[in-house]
Amino acid sequence: MKICPSVLSDIDAIMAIYDHARQLMRESGNSVQWVNGYPQRSLIEEDIRKGVHYSVFDDNGLVAVFTLIVGDDPTYGVIEGEWLNSQPYGTIHRIGSASRRGGVLHEVLAWSSANVISNIRIDTHADNAPMLHLLKKEGFDYCGIIYVADGTPRKAFQRQYETGC
Secondary structure, three states: OEEEEEEEHHHHHHHHHHHHOOOOHHHHOHHHOOOOOOHHHHHHHHHHHHOOOOEEOOOOOOEEEEEEEEOOOOOHHHEOOOOOOOOOEEEEEEEEOOOOOOOOHHHHHHHHHOOOEEEEHHHEOOHHHHHHHHHHHOEEEEEEEEOOOOOOOEEEEEEEEEOOO
């Protein structure tokens, strides 16, 4: 797989990935996350312009998308629980897959930790069973509950990847 910054000319394909991800959430029993068209096209276009949105390609085209923001995330400033550390971190948001192949989250995390930042935080809704399973599989530690902008709770996780020799 190849990961590179997303480009605005791919916005329709990117939004199709998010449509598919919302559908998978509903099919797996998660009816409360990514509602009302979230993530909106305008938000993704802004992420692309800021250079924090990435596209994942395989030999058959676009397979996944995600946002990776390095620096303090306001929604992570208050946690009911405790982060693993207070070192600089990156946050993965808005990850979605076309479901054509497995291992996408693993590839995204490996690339992110090797190329951008090794201290990664991520959150998801308590009803997002597939993501909760994958985060456990990927070695993330559950740190507690955070609240997103609309006030709803999310389970928050962190993993510090090994760096160096």
